[in-house]
Amino acid sequence: MAGSATITASDVLELSEPLPLDGGQQLEGVRIAYEAYGQLNAARTNAIFVAHATTGDQHLASPHPITGKPGWWDRMVGPGKPIDTDRFYVLCANVIGGCMGSTGPSSLALDGKPYAMRFPVITVRDMVRAHVALLEALDIRTLHAIVGGSMGGMQALSLAANWPHIPERVLAIASTATMAAQNIAFQEVGRQAIMADPEWQGGDYYGTGRAPDSGLAVARMAAHITYLSEDSLTEKFGRRLQDREAKSFGFDADFEVESYLRHQGLAFTTRFDANSYLYITRAMSYFDLEEEQGGKLAEAFARTAAKFCVVSFDTDWLYPTQQSRKLVHVLSAAGAAVSFVELSAPFGHDSFLLDVPALDRVVTGFLSQ
Amino acid sequence: MAGSATITASDVLELSEPLPLDGGQQLEGVRIAYEAYGQLNAARTNAIFVAHATTGDQHLASPHPITGKPGWWDRMVGPGKPIDTDRFYVLCANVIGGCMGSTGPSSLALDGKPYAMRFPVITVRDMVRAHVALLEALDIRTLHAIVGGSMGGMQALSLAANWPHIPERVLAIASTATMAAQNIAFQEVGRQAIMADPEWQGGDYYGTGRAPDSGLAVARMAAHITYLSEDSLTEKFGRRLQDREAKSFGFDADFEVESYLRHQGLAFTTRFDANSYLYITRAMSYFDLEEEQGGKLAEAFARTAAKFCVVSFDTDWLYPTQQSRKLVHVLSAAGAAVSFVELSAPFGHDSFLLDVPALDRVVTGFLSQ
Numbered sequence: 001m002a003g004s005a006t007i008t009a010s011d012v013l014e015l016s017e018p019l020p021l022d023g024g025q026q027l028e029g030v031r032i033a034y035e036a037y038g039q040l041n042a043a044r045t046n047a048i049f050v051a052h053a054t055t056g057d058q059h060l061a062s063p064h065p066i067t068g069k070p071g072w073w074d075r076m077v078g079p080g081k082p083i084d085t086d087r088f089y090v091l092c093a094n095v096i097g098g099c100m101g102s103t104g105p106s107s108l109a110l111d112g113k114p115y116a117m118r119f120p121v122i123t124v125r126d127m128v129r130a131h132v133a134l135l136e137a138l139d140i141r142t143l144h145a146i147v148g149g150s151m152g153g154m155q156a157l158s159l160a161a162n163w164p165h166i167p168e169r170v171l172a173i174a175s176t177a178t179m180a181a182q183n184i185a186f187q188e189v190g191r192q193a194i195m196a197d198p199e200w201q202g203g204d205y206y207g208t209g210r211a212p213d214s215g216l217a218v219a220r221m222a223a224h225i226t227y228l229s230e231d232s233l234t235e236k237f238g239r240r241l242q243d244r245e246a247k248s249f250g251f252d253a254d255f256e257v258e259s260y261l262r263h264q265g266l267a268f269t270t271r272f273d274a275n276s277y278l279y280i281t282r283a284m285s286y287f288d289l290e291e292e293q294g295g296k297l298a299e300a301f302a303r304t305a306a307k308f309c310v311v312s313f314d315t316d317w318l319y320p321t322q323q324s325r326k327l328v329h330v331l332s333a334a335g336a337a338v339s340f341v342e343l344s345a346p347f348g349h350d351s352f353l354l355d356v357p358a359l360d361r362v363v364t365g366f367l368s369q
Numbered sequence: 370m371a372g373s374a375t376i377t378a379s380d381v382l383e384l385s386e387p388l389p390l391d392g393g394q395q396l397e398g399v400r401i402a403y404e405a406y407g408q409l410n411a412a413r414t415n416a417i418f419v420a421h422a423t424t425g426d427q428h429l430a431s432p433h434p435i436t437g438k439p440g441w442w443d444r445m446v447g448p449g450k451p452i453d454t455d456r457f458y459v460l461c462a463n464v465i466g467g468c469m470g471s472t473g474p475s476s477l478a479l480d481g482k483p484y485a486m487r488f489p490v491i492t493v494r495d496m497v498r499a500h501v502a503l504l505e506a507l508d509i510r511t512l513h514a515i516v517g518g519s520m521g522g523m524q525a526l527s528l529a530a531n532w533p534h535i536p537e538r539v540l541a542i543a544s545t546a547t548m549a550a551q552n553i554a555f556q557e558v559g560r561q562a563i564m565a566d567p568e569w570q571g572g573d574y575y576g577t578g579r580a581p582d583s584g585l586a587v588a589r590m591a592a593h594i595t596y597l598s599e600d601s602l603t604e605k606f607g608r609r610l611q612d613r614e615a616k617s618f619g620f621d622a623d624f625e626v627e628s629y630l631r632h633q634g635l636a637f638t639t640r641f642d643a644n645s646y647l648y649i650t651r652a653m654s655y656f657d658l659e660e661e662q663g664g665k666l667a668e669a670f671a672r673t674a675a676k677f678c679v680v681s682f683d684t685d686w687l688y689p690t691q692q693s694r695k696l697v698h699v700l701s702a703a704g705a706a707v708s709f710v711e712l713s714a715p716f717g718h719d720s721f722l723l724d725v726p727a728l729d730r731v732v733t734g735f736l737s738q
Contacts, residue, residue: 022617111568121618132483181602181626183595188627189590191620192634196583198567214565222591223560225551230689233550238656247655249392249490251560251647256656257550258557285624287614288608317686320599 033101402470
């Protein structure tokens with residue numbers, strides 16, 4: 001999806017200063033596309049930052065400009081909803097490296113050509129550094145809360161560890177402080193699928209009228225399975241056939257689950273840039289908060305007065321409860337105020353995005369503490 | 370890996386009759402490549418058939434002709450080993466659809482050209498039908514046992530349900546009577562990765578000097594993750610870097626687990642044919658013994674006097690214990706003599722291939738019953 005950076009109607013901030021990166025480089029002229037909902041109060045103390053997951057974006061509670069679908073957390077964010085825009089000023093920004101308006105590999109570099117693979121490899125902390133610059137530009141010194149699921153949770157934890165005075169509350173859902181080997185492995189498969197596609201062209205596919213859609217679709221299909229629970233796949237599809245009475249004895253999508261996955265893969269290519277997928281998954285595989293803090297994660301968390309809430313789902317095998325529990329132990333060791341709940345929900349990792357009323361109650365309660 | 374069908378030194382049987390297939394077609398001139406270990410007794414009653422898994426072959430306990438590695442179950446099969454070749458005549462045949470000498474998509478059709486995608490879609494029962502033809506040709510009327518893990522277990526169950534008088538013992542390890550939606554989904558990703566590779570050329574890559582190695586490698590990488598447990602990946606690799614002191618901030622294989630997966634993907638392409646991968650995984654996704662038996666699986670099993678042993682592994686999330694347990698309930702309902710054990714082993718689905726002494730004891734015990 002080359003050039004999508006121009007399709008957003010979100011607000012865009014252009015940073016006046018270069019953004020330093022963990023890799024040692026600086027990124028010039030960084031643009032951050034964001035959306036805001038609700039009103040900032042006079043004291044500027046009611047802001048909540050929602051950090052998005054791997055393939056999310058700033059369209060938290062507004063229709064997606066390409067798909068036309070409701071915002072990805074529309075059920076959670078709005079007037080009277082758990083993240084209540086009648087009470088809070090809710091911000092969501094596209095991560096750098098992304099493709100929905102924030103600077104990423106599809107953006108133009110200083111030479112007027114897309115960065116492509118000249119874009120520097122970034123980290124989750126780099127994403128958060130850009131968000132902090134956005135908060136500064138908006139003159140927001142503290143956040144009532146930072147909230148995020150999956151990679152959004154990693155950003156929430158990174159903010160607390162590195163900018164301890166900003167968040168008053170940190171809500172990390174279906175997340176981890178350290179990307180595990182299995183997750184690194186699945187993401188490597190996705191990147192290899194993209195880079196194996198000849199249409200990837202070493203990343204220089206922008207403006208060629210071609211793009212590694214096949215590779216990106218395969219990457220998405222593989223990832224999508226990991227977002228769901230085995231039971232939810234069985235419940236949703238089982239072995240039902242797709243629009244046919246009998247198996248075709250061919251290689252069409254005979255089964256509903258096959259058809260569904262193909263659709264998911266294809267649809268993804270209409271809204272996401274393959275190089276962004278490489279960079280964002282790379283950032284996630286690099287995510288190891290303990291290593292980043294010199295092995296002293298508890299110390300890092302000891303610097304913040306934030307309250308923490310950690311949520312996992314019993315059917316999430318991608319970020320299983322044990323990873324959340326490990327995080328909770330570290331937070332407790334740091335003397336942080338932390339609450340932890342494992343919710344029962346059938347949808348696997350994707351539970352944080354779906355209809356789980358118990359999560360709504362946890363979010364509502366934690367934000368009111 | 371085009372043309373590998375010629376590289377085997379195994380015995381090859383050519384069937385004199387066409388092989389009828391579940392899809393309604395017949396396969397002419399079927400060749401079955403097999404290996405045999407030990408001596409058949411005078412009464413011809415001491416044969417054990419070992420059925421191989423998805424990407425296995427007949428090189429059960431002899432070095433693989435391409436990789437030079439020991440047979441895939443060398444640890445289990447041999448003199449004095451659990452499947453004791455001093456006592457038993459042990460047979461293993463490459464499945465039809467495969468690429469190690471049995472007739473498959475890389476074989477020549479009657480017109481002298483490789484079948485490629487003209488090869489008919491086969492089922493697990495078709496594979497077993499070919500094995501039964503082999504047994505008939507060898508004048509073996511009964512098997513002391515049929516033993517298999519994963520797809521090998523499916524073949525074992527299929528033999529018992531469809532040729533109830535042949536096996537006296539059926540040992541199904543890390544297997545299922547019905548492929549679940551999640552497994553169908555992962556296999557669809559693998560097939561899509563292959564078919565998305567332009568070098569696949571609609572399957573007609575034989576003799577072109579090109580092959581969909583990139584797609585096949587991606588398919589293998591994704592599948593390989595599913596064969597291992599999360600804990601074994603963490604134990605084996607964790608977040609260790611590959612031959613470097615620090616992250617490269619690039620897209621090389623920084624992590625050992627990335628390097629390992631890339632190697633697994635690449636190595637696989639030297640020994641396996643991409644079209645065979647399509648056909649064999651298709652057969653597996655079609656595997657539903659209950660549907661095949663008209664919803665009357667218990668009745669199917671009621672026709673056999675075989676003893677059954679079902680084994681699962683506690684860390685196998687691809688064929689989890691609940692699937693084995695379901696099978697055991699059906700067998701019990703059929704009045705079959707069935708024993709069931711869930712073994713504790715750290716390696717995930719691959720446990721059946723690896724050093725699990727408890728499995729050795731189960732195999733030894735069951736074959737002596």
